[in-house]
Amino acid sequence: MNSARPSIRVAVIGAGPGGLTAASLLARQGFQVDVFERLSRVGGRNGWFKTPEYTFDIGPTFFMMPFLLEEIFRECGRNLEDYVQLTDLDPLYSLSYPDGSVYHPSRHPEKAKASLRGIVPSDADAFDRYMSYHERKMDAIMPCLSIPYDRPWHMLRPKLLKAAPLLGWPRSLWRELGRFYRDDRIKLGFTFQSKYLGMSPFTCPALFSILSFTEYKWGIYHVRGGLNSLSLAQEKLAREMGARIHLNTDVSQVMVGKGRATGLRFADGRTEPFDEIVMNADFAWGMKNLFPDTLRRRYTDRRLASKKYSCSTFMLYLGLDTRYDHLEHHNVFIAPDYRANLRSIETGGPLSENISFYVQNASKTDPTLAPPNHSTIYVLVPTSNLRVGSVDWTQHKTRFRDLIVKLLEERAGLKGLSQHIHFEKAVSPLDWENEMRVGYGATFNLAHNIGQMLVFRPHNRFEEFKNMWLTGGGTHPGSGLPTIYESGRIVAKCLSDKYR
Ligand SMILES: Cc1cc2nc3c(=O)[nH]c(=O)nc-3n(C[C@H](O)[C@H](O)[C@H](O)COP(=O)(O)OP(=O)(O)OC[C@H]3O[C@@H](n4cnc5c(N)ncnc54)[C@H](O)[C@@H]3O)c2cc1C
Known part of the structure; x- marks a missing residue:
């Protein structure tokens, strides 16, 4: 563990995937990190429950783009493969249509095309075009998702301007796939992934055609023991880096004074001062319950209710x-x-x-x-x-x-x-x-419509209070494990820059 910044105390509210990512990286950089989790286990929605016989994942079951979590472990001087055992699934899944036809996507192009051919031969021919277009689209968009958007002029970043022609705006995801495939069943096979964001392909932005592409490009993985094993691995990593994780510890309020976050109040009435506070609790729930309505300007209860949710x-x-x-x-x-x-x-x-x-x-x-x-x-x-x-x-x-x-x-x-x-x-x-x-029971957080993305999504450097940071599915870059890991990484990077 690096001990360059032992005197800077960072609190993380919630040990979900975003909170644990930020905690590991910050502890690695020498911050003194305390994670407070109200439950008796880590992982949040990426947690588990067990009976004497069975083990269940609560939420995520598709682990995609594992290289992002691998990078985070590597930044901490560790190998993800020493912590979890991954299985590359083939076929990726089966997709059953009401007419009885079944599609078996595969990351092996010939297998995917053979399965498409069994449903609509002509659409199978478009698969290669779909892949090569999305290679370019992904290359342009990926770098835009790993940086913060907390100032209006960040929308003019060269990376984003370069990607703009490929975003497909203002087309819907459904229309975007209509540029490749004709049959509705095949279009569904490449657009139903908008449900990973809790959205309909008819209203989800065209940008998200990258979701199906990531499946074909990098595959879908199962983790032995369930995807909750990723959270256990993250917990181990965070502790090894020196973060302290306090389970069964419910934060009841973020204390603020003069526009800055100063410390935490806990459900047992105790208070503790901190230099920096990272919130990983669900955004809509956390805003409403951890800050008095009167202190919020941009995210008042009324404004929260007017947002679109998954x-x-x-x-x-x-x-x-x-x-x-x-x-x-x-x-x-x-x-x-x-x-x-x-x-x-x-x-x-x-x-x-x-x-x-x-x-x-x-x-x-x-x-x-x-x-x-x-x-x-x-x-x-x-x-x-x-x-x-x-x-x-x-x-x-x-x-x-x-x-x-x-x-x-x-x-x-x-x-x-x-x-x-x-x-x-x-x-x-x-x-x-x-x-x-x-x-709102919105399991995939705020919706990902254009008006709630990038600079329009809750910022990782929270705009309401100084010294306050946000990570998790309700923040930039978005819901889903890969982007949530990125949100934790962005927070760690911004804090590290602040104290450089
Ligand atoms: C049913 C379902 C299926 C999903 N499937 C996938 C999938 O297949 N693939 C994928 O990539 N993503 C999937 N997701 C989306 C996403 O990956 C998960 O929801 C992910 O767990 C969200 O991570 P998070 O960092 O936002 O925090 P969360 O998982 O929401 O964790 C937040 C943590 O904060 C704690 N907390 C809240 N308030 C307090 C407080 N006041 N004090 C202390 N602790 C507090 C909570 O107990 C929780 O542990 C799925 C989500 C759901 C719900």
Whole structure:
């Protein structure tokens, strides 16, 4: 550990992926770092829960662009591969359309094209063009995401100006893919990834066609033990770098005076002064609950309510005394009328049977998650967030769970599923807000529309209070593990520059 700045005390609120990234890098640079996490474990949404038999990831199941986390470990003088074991998945997932056709994307171009050819032969020919265009697009955009945007003139940075013609603005993601593919099923196969940001491809900006590209280019990885193993690895790294992690420690308020953050108040009434404070708690929840409304200018309660948020998710975690090996590791099932489904999610429509859903069958790849001949099934159903939705989840949780089990049996072919459920847990949008402190239950944070990106997204160098920094999915560059790691890295870099 470097001890160049032992007298500068940094507090990090929350041990999610962003908080742990910032903590490791700052501790490595010699700052005195204390991480405060209200739960009894690290990882936030990238955490886990266990029963005596089963282990479940709570949130992330797709680990993409692992080289970014590898770089962060390397900056700390460590190798990620000494901490976790990665499996490169092939096929990446299966995508089942309502007409019964199935697409199996692969990072091996010939395999991807063969699967496309099985659905629409003419569209398969566009795959190479799609890849070479996106090589250029990604090369231009990547460098723009690893730098802060906290001044208006940052929008004129040469890197961003150079990338601008490739952003595709003001096209939607759907229209962007229409430049390559004709068939709606294939377009869906390359645009449904906007759900990783909690958005619809019809309103998501064209820029995000890079999401599907990253899958083909760098693959999708499983981590042995579940993706929560990444959080455990980050915890170990942070401690090795000298950061102190205080679990079961709930921050109740950020103390501010004369426009600057001065310290923290904890739920037990204790207070502690700090030189710098990094917030990794969910942005919408943290703003509302850690700072009095009257002290905020840009992010008042009223303004927070007027922002656009990602969708929420209904989750079902099942421990089974059987295995369904016909499923891939990742499986996506598209709604019979996907346009209506996406519209309903965005506008807060009523619950219906017309839903898309994702099923993870991780036991196919990883024997550590369940006993022999048992398996774990993780189901994610995108739903409206609590900002636009009006579903009373206290009334409808069980009914929706029953509908999902029926769809798993009928559409996903999990025959006799109900008889094999050994353990189950359901999480509704309301649970995300109440138990996990996710504002509006918007599991993927603020939406990624152009008006809420780059300089228009909450800045990593927080604009409301001096000495205050933000990391996590609700901040620049955005939601999703790779960008969240970048947000932690940007914060560490800015703080390091400040004290250079
Ligand atoms: C269901 C789901 C699926 C996802 N799937 C993927 C995926 O496949 N791939 C991917 O890349 N991304 C995925 N994501 C998105 C994203 O990667 C995760 O949500 C990620 O965990 C967010 O990280 P974060 O740094 O914003 O912090 P969070 O995970 O939100 O952690 C914040 C931490 O702060 C703590 N905290 C909050 N308030 C306080 C307080 N007052 N005092 C102390 N501690 C506090 C919380 O307990 C929590 O531990 C998914 C998200 C969800 C919800």
